[in-house]
Amino acid sequence: MECFCERKETYELKVEEDVGADPIWCNQCGCNLEIGPISNTLTNELIEWVNRYGEWID
Structure with a gap:
């Protein structure tokens, strides 16, 4: 994965x-x-996890 290092x-x-x-x-x-590039399953799990994180902020 490319970064600024x-x-x-x-x-x-x-x-x-x-x-x-x-x-x-x-x-x-x-x-x-x-x-990415990771599996669709892991991508979906990460997105769901992030969305749950934002629930308590709202």
């Missing part, structure tokens, strides 16, 4: 909820990464 790619990911951002982050530089 010197190597321009990372294999160290952090999964963290945030309103208005995809839940995948580079663990080195903190860059927000797009979901």
Whole structure:
């Protein structure tokens, strides 16, 4: 996955909820990464998880 690190790619990911951002982050530089390429099942589970996160904020 491409990010802003010197190597321009990372294999160290952090999964963290945030309103208005995809839940995948580079663990080195903190860059927000797009979901993918991962399975449709995992993508849907992550999207549902993020949507539940936003419920308590509203």
